Amino acid sequence: MKTALLITLALLAAPSAHAQFGFGGIVLDPSNLARNVLHYARRLEQIAMQKQQLQQQLVAMRKLPNPPWRDIRQTVARLDGLMADGRALAYRLQNLEQQFQATFPVGRAFQDWPSERRAQAERTVATMGTVLAGARAQAQIFNDGLGRITDMKARVAAVQGQEAALELQNTATVFTAEELMLLRQALMAQSSMQAVYYANRVNTEAQQAATIDDRLKALSAPARRSQPVSLRVTP
Numbered sequence: 181m182k183t184a185l186l187i188t189l190a191l192l193a194a195p196s197a198h199a200q201f202g203f204g205g206i207v208l209d210p211s212n213l214a215r216n217v218l219h220y221a222r223r224l225e226q227i228a229m230q231k232q233q234l235q236q237q238l239v240a241m242r243k244l245p246n247p248p249w250r251d252i253r254q255t256v257a258r259l260d261g262l263m264a265d266g267r268a269l270a271y272r273l274q275n276l277e278q279q280f281q282a283t284f285p286v287g288r289a290f291q292d293w294p295s296e297r298r299a300q301a302e303r304t305v306a307t308m309g310t311v312l313a314g315a316r317a318q319a320q321i322f323n324d325g326l327g328r329i330t331d332m333k334a335r336v337a338a339v340q341g342q343e344a345a346l347e348l349q350n351t352a353t354v355f356t357a358e359e360l361m362l363l364r365q366a367l368m369a370q371s372s373m374q375a376v377y378y379a380n381r382v383n384t385e386a387q388q389a390a391t392i393d394d395r396l397k398a399l400s401a402p403a404r405r406s407q408p409v410s411l412r413v414t415p
Contacts, residue, residue, distance in 0.1 A: 247351050248328045248335075252358050255321055259314040259365055263372070267306035270372040280376075284383035289391040297384070304380040311373040318362055328355065 263272035269280055283303050290296055332352055339345050 247347055248331045249351065249354070250321075250324065250328060250358070252321070252362060255317055256361070256365060258317045259369065262310050262314050262317070263369060265306070265310055267303065268310040268372075269303060269307050269376045270310055271368050280379070284379045286383050286386040287390060288387065289394045290387050293391070296387075300380055300383065304376050307373050307376040311369045314369050315366065318366060325355075325359070 260272050262268075263270035264274075266273065269276065269283065273279060283300060332348065332355070335348055339348055
């Protein structure tokens with residue numbers, strides 16, 4: 181409104197651009213006044229445009245309020261702790277290869293069938309229980325993850341500014357990476373359980389076969405001939 185008024189005044193003064201008027205000894209040049217009015221009108225327009233640009237820059241630099249970050253380190257550590265339990269044969273167990281071979285000695289015959297089979301079964305079931313407990317630990321943060329996804333979806337339509345949009349995108353990227361990490365850990369636990377389960381089945385058949393072979397070998401061995409014993413009584 182102010183700019184239009186100034187331009188109108190300049191146009192009204194334009195027809196008498198070459199005239200000069202004096203008031204109390206002060207000389208007024210209408211043409212110079214018109215040029216000044218137009219100059220300041222353009223300056224006002226530039227200032228208005230700069231103000232609008234600054235406002236847009238402020239919106240673009242605005243941060244994302246309360247980004248939906250989370251911390252999965254406690255869940256990861258909890259599952260790693262379960263996988264390090266000495267009762268189970270899992271990926272975090274110390275000397276895993278040696279303990280696996282000691283539990284399932286495929287080529288050796290049973291020395292004490294009841295105790296060895298019970299120990300193998302107990303360790304297999306302990307591994308399954310550990311993996312099940314790990315799945316429960318991850319399930320406890322499932323609803324939290326679902327809520328954060330819902331929050332990010334709601335923010336997509338309401339986000340303003342380039343900076344906030346980038347932060348929201350980075351939040352979604354980090355969330356995806358965390359989900360992949362949890363999935364990787366779950367797959368390692370599942371692989372441990374499957375390996376122990378199938379090893380128990382294969383080992384049982386192999387040790388049974390080795391035990392039968394040893395017994396048959398012992399039965400088929402030639403009998404040792406004993407020395408003749410004389411019943412004669414020597415006077």
